[in-house]
Amino acid sequence: MDGKVAWGVLSTAKIGTGKVIPSMQKGSRTAIQAIASRSEGQAREVADLLGIPRAYGSYEELLADPAIEAIYNPLPNHLHVPWTIKALEAGKHVLCEKPIALTAGEAEQLVEARDRSGKLVAEAFMVRFHPQWRRAREIVRSGEIGELRAIQTFFSYFNDDPGNVRNMADIGGGGLYDIGCYAIASARFIMEAEPERVVAALDRDPAFGTDRLSSGLAVFPGNRHLTFTCSTQLVPYQRVQICGTKGRIEVEIPFNAPLEIPCRLRIDDGKDLSGASARVEEMPVADQYTLQGDAFSRAVLGEEPWEFPIEDAVANMRIIDALFRAGNGGGWQTV
Structure with a gap:
């Protein structure tokens, strides 16, 4: 996609729609191509508002989209790990909002999921x-x-x-x-x-x-x-x-x-x-959200290494x- 990574967003959470998505859309390596909600109408409304091409009425539909390479996960904290694992298992790279989990033990599941999938997964500390x-x-x-x-x-x-x-x-x-x-x-x-x-x-x-x-x-x-x-x-x-x-x-x-x-x-x-x-x-x-998104995308594209592996999130x-x-x-x- 002209040197850009195709991203999908899990949920229409305010942190995503109000800050992160508009910022990532300004990136040189990042293209937001799809968004999902538990309500197709809500997803479509947000997609139209933000100029996102595809809207899905379930997270599962988004993860099944073969054109999506990376997922941004801004779901509530208790859903970070389970849906990040589902995304990794679907063959997607994942940038997940902080805190990555509710406990370090829960976060360690992401190390195992990364190793199984071979995909990049990271915690979104944009600062x-x-x-x-x-x-x-x-x-x-x-x-x-x-x-x-x-x-x-x-x-x-x-x-x-x-x-x-x-x-x-x-x-x-x-x-x-x-x-x-x-x-x-x-x-x-x-x-x-x-x-x-x-x-x-x-x-x-x-x-x-x-x-x-x-x-x-x-x-x-x-x-x-x-x-x-x-x-x-x-x-x-x-x-x-x-x-x-x-x-x-x-x-x-x-x-x-x-x-x-x-x-x-x-x-x-x-x-x-x-x-x-x-x-x-x-x-x-x-x-800082644009910079973070592009850094993750460049890592996905193999242009440069990602500086903060998932082990860093477990340590936090x-x-x-x-x-x-x-x-x-x-x-x-x-x-």
Whole structure:
């Protein structure tokens, strides 16, 4: 298809129709050719709205389409693994939304499914493709901020809608699954290591049963620390501080990178506590979903390797598992 991978989308979920699909449609290696819903009418409506050629009234019909090479899976969290496995078994490559699973044990099924199918499967952490995160890692590697010792992350939004999947505990709702995973994945990306132990505190919504306020501490090799707070019921805010012995990097809008304005990194040597001495680097406007989709497509086409194998997603889930154990009264937990 003129150097593009033919993609199908499982479900008309808002994350897909509102953000990911329009962004992937801008890619140079990505062509969204089909979408499926449990309602053919709903699928057709969304397909017409987004200019997608084919619409299916079941996920099975989409997976049976021989022209589709890759699947984007934005289904609710508890359906990530079963439908990703079905897609792999149907001979499709799969990019699945985060969190990849509800437990590390569940995620490990995807390693086996990949090995059986020979297809590429990955977790969709789009932030790792944005230039601001690439540049932040480059600065850390350069030694400009000295020895990396700590990362501090805050990520919150307010959502108290009982009908929203993020507030349904039985299908994988809650803050750790939805946004705490970003704090973990981005710290691993910058630290270039895996944490050894964690401790956490969770506050659960009395009606939903989901963690609405979660804070954690993860200790990486060399006694380096990630501290984070995430919440589904606080004022919308996000910021990351990457701190070394000689300086720090502030990632201003780390996760929901805007498309209207450049992202900014502040690199501060700490000489002025007001931050007046900080150097500001502006990143060119970039759509991280487009970049992620094209990177996956290039891997499917054999143009370049995929940087984050499914084992990376399993590792992220092991940390989330440990944080839940710790937050549920277990104290310090080994990852």
